[in-house]
Amino acid sequence: MNMMQVMQSVVWAVLLWPCLVSLGVPLECKDEQGSIILCASISKEKLLDRVIQHAELIYRVSEESCTLFEEMFVPFPMRSQRNQAGYTCATKAFPIPGSKSEIQQISDKWLLHSVLILVQSWIEPLVYLQTTLDRYDDAPDTLLKKTKWVSEKLLSLEQGVVVLIRKMLDDDMLTTSYYEQGVAPYALQPEVLESVLRDYTLLSCFKKDAHKMETFLKLLKCRQTDKYSCFLH
Amino acid sequence: MMWRDVGVTLILSLILPVVAQGARHTPPGKPKLTSCRSPDKETFTCWWEAGSDGGRPTTYSLFYHKENSETVYECPDYHTAGANSCFFSKNETSIWVNYNITVVATNALGNNFSDPVDVDVVYIVQPHTPENVTVGVLEDEDGPFLRVSWEPPSKADTRSGWITLIYELRVKLEEAEEWEEHRAGQQKMFNIFSLHSGGVYMVQVRCKPDHGFWSEWSTASYVIVPDYIPRERSMWILIAVFSAFIFLILTWIITLNRSSVKHCLLPPVPGPKIKGFDQQLLKKGKPEEVFNSLVVQSFPPRSTDYEDLLVEYLEVYVNEKQELMPEGKDLQDVGCLKSKSQSDNDSGRGSCDSHTLLMEKCGGVESKDESSYEEPELLQGQAGSWERLERGDSQVVDTPDSSDGRVKTWPLVFSPSIHGSSDNHHYGTLEMPKQHSTSEITYSVPDHLFPTSTSFPHHHHPEYRDSLGEYSEYRCSRSPSTGVAYHWEARHPTQAHSNFNIRNLERQKEATGLGLPPSRSMEYVEVQKVNQENQLVLKPLSSHGRGPFQVQFGRAGVDYSKVNGVNNDNVLLLQRQREMAEAGQYCNYREKEGAEAERYPTQQQGKTTKDGPVATQLQESTCLTTSGYVDTAPTMPTF
Numbered sequence: 001m002n003m004m005q006v007m008q009s010v011v012w013a014v015l016l017w018p019c020l021v022s023l024g025v026p027l028e029c030k031d032e033q034g035s036i037i038l039c040a041s042i043s044k045e046k047l048l049d050r051v052i053q054h055a056e057l058i059y060r061v062s063e064e065s066c067t068l069f070e071e072m073f074v075p076f077p078m079r080s081q082r083n084q085a086g087y088t089c090a091t092k093a094f095p096i097p098g099s100k101s102e103i104q105q106i107s108d109k110w111l112l113h114s115v116l117i118l119v120q121s122w123i124e125p126l127v128y129l130q131t132t133l134d135r136y137d138d139a140p141d142t143l144l145k146k147t148k149w150v151s152e153k154l155l156s157l158e159q160g161v162v163v164l165i166r167k168m169l170d171d172d173m174l175t176t177s178y179y180e181q182g183v184a185p186y187a188l189q190p191e192v193l194e195s196v197l198r199d200y201t202l203l204s205c206f207k208k209d210a211h212k213m214e215t216f217l218k219l220l221k222c223r224q225t226d227k228y229s230c231f232l233h
Numbered sequence: 234m235m236w237r238d239v240g241v242t243l244i245l246s247l248i249l250p251v252v253a254q255g256a257r258h259t260p261p262g263k264p265k266l267t268s269c270r271s272p273d274k275e276t277f278t279c280w281w282e283a284g285s286d287g288g289r290p291t292t293y294s295l296f297y298h299k300e301n302s303e304t305v306y307e308c309p310d311y312h313t314a315g316a317n318s319c320f321f322s323k324n325e326t327s328i329w330v331n332y333n334i335t336v337v338a339t340n341a342l343g344n345n346f347s348d349p350v351d352v353d354v355v356y357i358v359q360p361h362t363p364e365n366v367t368v369g370v371l372e373d374e375d376g377p378f379l380r381v382s383w384e385p386p387s388k389a390d391t392r393s394g395w396i397t398l399i400y401e402l403r404v405k406l407e408e409a410e411e412w413e414e415h416r417a418g419q420q421k422m423f424n425i426f427s428l429h430s431g432g433v434y435m436v437q438v439r440c441k442p443d444h445g446f447w448s449e450w451s452t453a454s455y456v457i458v459p460d461y462i463p464r465e466r467s468m469w470i471l472i473a474v475f476s477a478f479i480f481l482i483l484t485w486i487i488t489l490n491r492s493s494v495k496h497c498l499l500p501p502v503p504g505p506k507i508k509g510f511d512q513q514l515l516k517k518g519k520p521e522e523v524f525n526s527l528v529v530q531s532f533p534p535r536s537t538d539y540e541d542l543l544v545e546y547l548e549v550y551v552n553e554k555q556e557l558m559p560e561g562k563d564l565q566d567v568g569c570l571k572s573k574s575q576s577d578n579d580s581g582r583g584s585c586d587s588h589t590l591l592m593e594k595c596g597g598v599e600s601k602d603e604s605s606y607e608e609p610e611l612l613q614g615q616a617g618s619w620e621r622l623e624r625g626d627s628q629v630v631d632t633p634d635s636s637d638g639r640v641k642t643w644p645l646v647f648s649p650s651i652h653g654s655s656d657n658h659h660y661g662t663l664e665m666p667k668q669h670s671t672s673e674i675t676y677s678v679p680d681h682l683f684p685t686s687t688s689f690p691h692h693h694h695p696e697y698r699d700s701l702g703e704y705s706e707y708r709c710s711r712s713p714s715t716g717v718a719y720h721w722e723a724r725h726p727t728q729a730h731s732n733f734n735i736r737n738l739e740r741q742k743e744a745t746g747l748g749l750p751p752s753r754s755m756e757y758v759e760v761q762k763v764n765q766e767n768q769l770v771l772k773p774l775s776s777h778g779r780g781p782f783q784v785q786f787g788r789a790g791v792d793y794s795k796v797n798g799v800n801n802d803n804v805l806l807l808q809r810q811r812e813m814a815e816a817g818q819y820c821n822y823r824e825k826e827g828a829e830a831e832r833y834p835t836q837q838q839g840k841t842t843k844d845g846p847v848a849t850q851l852q853e854s855t856c857l858t859t860s861g862y863v864d865t866a867p868t869m870p871t872f
Contacts, residue, residue: 056397063444098327098329098330099275099326208329208355215394218393218394218395219394219395221394222393222394229392
């Protein structure tokens with residue numbers, strides 16, 4: 001009897017060993033040395049969907065924040081004047097495609113990387129924006145909440161894009177906070193009106209970049225599902 | 234000199250228009266960019282409006298430069314989008330880039346720049362309307378519903394995710410005014426429930442990118458909903474049918490028990506009677522007579538007459554015998570006064586309702602005056618007043634009977650102080666009280682004992698009233714034409730005794746009068762006063778020299794006529810106890826319906842054995858029970 005029981009337990013252990021291993025593995029698989037990694041993770045499509053949802057939400061919240069800020073602080077004649085001296089959106093390290101045809105010519109890899117760069121470039125400015133907004137006397141609570149929420153969600157988006165890159169591109173070399181320096185071009189010594197314009201420019205540029213992220217990701221998704229129909233249009 | 238001036242003026246007037254015409258040519262006015270729109274986020278168009286053209290042909294050109302670049306480009310296409318427009322093709326369109334656009338108007342004299350406008354294509358997207366909007370009716374267990382489906386505009390590239398569109402649709406009945414709007418999100422299909430059966434619906438759809446403008450509404454699609462019965466309505470129909478059924482059953486039950494329900498819900502209320510008002514006459518359509526009857530000549534009582542009435546005694550005449558109605562100073566007894574027909578409007582009491590009944594009674598009684606009984610006739614000592622009364626009656630009443638001059642005596646009937654408006658009312662009051670319904674009797678009864686309130690202490694009235702409070706059962710109804718037949722109805726036999734004590738007074742007076750029958754003389758009794766105990770202090774005025782009678786209600790005494798009781802037939806048994814043996818008199822007061830006068834004598838006789846001496850002579854006296862008064866005529870010597 002003893003022998004039989006031992007045999008059974010060994011067999012059970014052998015059979016159930018993959019399960020045991022898989023149960024303990026976190027969602028985000030980390031590179032571990034050597035052994036086969038069984039990752040309990042979501043599929044690429046679902047991950048991409050979630051990332052896209054993140055991006056959509058971020059864009060919508062940023063649009064609302066920009067509108068709020070504009071209504072509260074920006075004098076009317078200066079609205080939609082984005083080309084004020086010195087207050088243009090910061091150019092990125094690499095050229096962002098400006099049309100659909102251009103974007104369609106970009107590979108998946110570059111799309112994802114562009115997204116990542118964009119995301120990472122905005123993490124710090126948003127934190128900075130929060131501090132400046134606190135200095136406003138009558139900034140509405142919703143505006144503060146929204147900007148806070150956006151900066152948090154941006155971090156999650158960054159993580160998701162990193163994972164996505166790793167999954168789709170099998171590119172493990174990326175780590176977080178891969179962004180350029182000089183992300184605080186707006187740290188000037190302004191006067192009051194200038195600071196308002198500066199913040200306004202910052203918000204509107206972020207809104208635009210959020211839209212870019214969203215568009216890139218959506219185009220990427222189309223390519224994942226049906227590559228040919230995406231290019232037919 | 235003058236000619237020179239004129240000439241200069243002429244020349245100037247000719248030259249100036251030419252010069253002015255030349256001066257009208259100016260550089261063009263300032264153009265203005267009105268809007269820029271992109272239907273697909275890949276191309277866009279800008280429109281401008283021209284300022285004044287300055288009188289010369291003006292050309293417009295559009296220049297732009299992108300942000301972060303100083304290179305100025307001119308509009309590549311002025312024609313595709315129509316006049317005063319500039320169309321940017323795919324190659325010239327960059328998104329996420331601000332365009333700085335300016336329009337220049339140029340003519341021979343100069344040019345004019347518009348204000349620059351910054352445009353980012355991403356934010357000016359306005360798609361076309363959704364296409365292929367189809368509406369269908371589908372069935373569900375709850376009823377039909379609409380399924381609306383559509384496709385995105387062909388130009389917008391939603392498939393690749395380049396543009397994300399959200400949709401909105403609106404629905405209304407064709408004849409309705411307000412649209413009902415629904416957000417459909419990103420889906421391309423929508424269900425609409427809770428439809429009006431048989432209605433025609435209109436549906437429209439529009440779309441918007443998540444960062445742009447709403448498109449125009451699509452053309453309306455019509456759909457007809459087939460007829461159906463909504464479930465909740467069918468439930469209501471069921472409930473309605475069920476309640477209608479129950480209602481019918483209840484109505485049927487109530488109809489079956491109509492009378493008892495009516496009795497329960499609407500207890501009979503004695504109706505007012507207008508003295509002197511004859512409904513029969515009204516029905517016959519003789520308004521003059523009707524209204525004449527209302528006019529009582531005897532009111533207000535003339536002082537002289539009144540004095541006389543107070544002082545005089547009423548003589549009661551009967552056909553063969555006359556009964557003296559003792560009349561006190563304050564007492565006027567009136568028998569059954571022939572009044573103008575006054576139909577009794579007592580509600581709920583069929584017994585007294587019919588005028589004919591009373592007519593019969595009164596008339597019958599009258600006719601029987603000679604035969605069976607004698608109706609006592611009140612004859613006022615002051616003949617004038619009575620005659621007037623009679624005359625008044627006869628004026629009003631068609632029946633010639635009343636012109637007999639006989640007035641049926643009803644001891645309690647007379648109430649002189651009742652409402653009246655005319656001169657004759659005083660007389661009318663004689664008749665009046667009994668016309669009222671039972672409730673009125675309450676005040677009328679004592680009233681008649683005391684002709685006027687003024688002449689008599691008031692306080693007695695309420696006392697009497699109290700004791701007579703139960704007199705509600707007494708009702709007087711007038712016979713339409715023959716006269717007042719007062720109809721007494723004893724409803725409360727127990728109280729009848731006390732109630733009738735007042736009658737007793739009358740009776741007593743009658744009795745006193747009757748008590749004289751042996752001598753066949755009229756005897757008058759004068760009521761001196763009413764003392765505290767509701768006792769009428771009577772004083773006979775006859776030569777008999779009897780002492781004042783004291784009438785006490787409810788107390789047996791000499792010379793009282795009191796009610797023995799009420800028998801089963803609601804016959805008030807009056808008993809007169811007289812000092813004189815022959816003065817016993819019995820009258821039965823009875824509510825009577827129909828001509829039962831003949832029965833009275835027998836009944837009376839039957840009753841006479843009950844109590845007290847019975848005056849044989851009185852046995853023949855018929856009591857006019859129908860009218861409710863005691864007719865002591867038979868026993869009274871007739872004058």
